[in-house]
Amino acid sequence: MAASKNSFGVLMLQMMVVLGLFSLHAEGQGLKVGFYEKSCPHAEKIVFKVIKDVMAVAPSLSGPLLRMHFHDCFIRGCDGSVLLDSPTRQSEKFSPPNLSLRGFNIIDRVKVALENACPGVVSCADIVALVARDVTVVTKGPFWEVETGRRDGKVSLFSDPINPVTGLPRFTANITVLKESFALRGLSTKDLVVLSGGHTIGMSHCSSFESRLYNFTGKGDTDPTMDQNYIARLKLKCKPRDQTTLAELDPGSFKTFDDSYYKLVTKRRGLLQSDAALLNDPETRAYLDQATSHGSTFFKDFGVSMVKMGRIGVLTGSKGEVRKLCTKTN
Ligand code: HEM
Ligand SMILES: *[C@@H]1O[C@H](CO)[C@@H](O)[C@H](O)[C@H]1NC(C)=O
Ligand SMILES: *[C@@H]1O[C@H](CO)[C@@H](O)[C@H](O)[C@H]1NC(C)=O
Ligand SMILES: *[C@@H]1O[C@H](CO)[C@@H](O)[C@H](O)[C@H]1NC(C)=O
Secondary structure, eight states: OHHHHHHHHHHHHHHHHHTTSSOOSBOOTTOEETTTTTTSTTHHHHHHHHHHHHHHHOGGGHHHHHHHHHHHHHTTSSSSGGGOOOTTSOSGGGSGGGTTOOOHHHHHHHHHHHHHHSTTTSOHHHHHHHHHHHHHHHTTOOOOOOEEOOBBOSOOOTTSTTOTTTSOOOTTOOHHHHHHHHHTTTOOHHHHHHHHGGGGSOEEEGGGTHHHHHOSSSSSOOOTTSOHHHHHHHHHHOOTTOSSOEEESSTTOTTSOSSHHHHHHHTTOOSSHHHHGGGGSHHHHHHHHHHTSTTOOHHHHHHHHHHHHTTBTOBOTTSSBOOSBTTBOO
16 A cells, blocks of 8 residues: 555656656756856866866765765756755755765865856856766766756755655665656666666765665564675674764775676675665666676766756756855855
């Protein structure tokens, strides 16, 4: 019963989206490659330079900076709302799914460089999108042309990321829920499996997969779908209720954007339940094999899906504003 109520809720939401009552969907009108060509000709070079310099001294920020674009786009569209501060900690970035979101000061550093070159021109939402591409490139992943022209939103709410339907998909989400969450934003099942490949870089807190090691169904058991040897190894690193230790999402190459994430998931070594869930659908399952095969299209696909994600609910034209500081509305 609960399940059917839930899908009914999603159906209603999808209808609202279709009716335009609600704009979560990828549209992207008004975005284009090279939007700042005339107004700030060196914008993209400036972003890349800052990111390259940052990565040289703080490579572990590549994960958080890629993830930031996902968190921004999935909540209120790609409008920089994830960056807004709140003196009373009531904005998105203080909401639980933000766990380990880092690198806000890097976005600020890029913004300062851009304000020096062309004051008031480049939006924070576009900075987040460009930075996601640039950290991918610097970690040896694919390059793609980033559409720009987003404007910054003025609203950021603590409650948005934890909304059970429109919030961020949880790390315990099963394949059905993950597909619904992506579909709600105009993203396909293919986009889901392709973008999950972002977990080829970066780290996770033990708390995001602890239950798989120690208490999967509340009976002190382990997740039977996870490789038991892998569980034994992870237990050495993560003790129960550890809130601080980090584990690599893609051990062995967590600083390199490559296809090894898909190999791990296939070997039942996906770290999060949402990674393991990709084995439970014929389409995502087939992609895991494709992505690790000789003719893999993963790199090309990742750019295509990132562009699609970057169109979710964008503000363009005269909507929103171009913030002077990424942490504050003007
Ligand atoms: C499909 C749904 C997704 C779920 C449920 C999910 C969940 C998570 C969780 C729980 C973490 C670890 C956070 C922590 O404990 O510190 C994480 C990390 C990460 N996620 Fe995802 N994620 C999803 C999709 C994505 C997408 C679409 C991207 C980008 C394309 C992405 C990029 C990353 C990166 C790069 C990290 C590492 C962050 C770091 O190094 O701090 N994820 N994700
Ligand atoms: C997936 O999760 C949802 C929400 O927790 C639940 O209602 C549904 O029954 C689950 N589906 C499967 C196939 O496990
Ligand atoms: C993320 O949310 C948690 C819990 O709500 C909060 O304690 C933490 O400060 C937030 N992290 C950031 C980077 O704002
Ligand atoms: C396992 O989960 C159950 C139910 O949530 C809880 O009562 C129990 O204390 C947990 N056990 C451990 C060792 O954390």
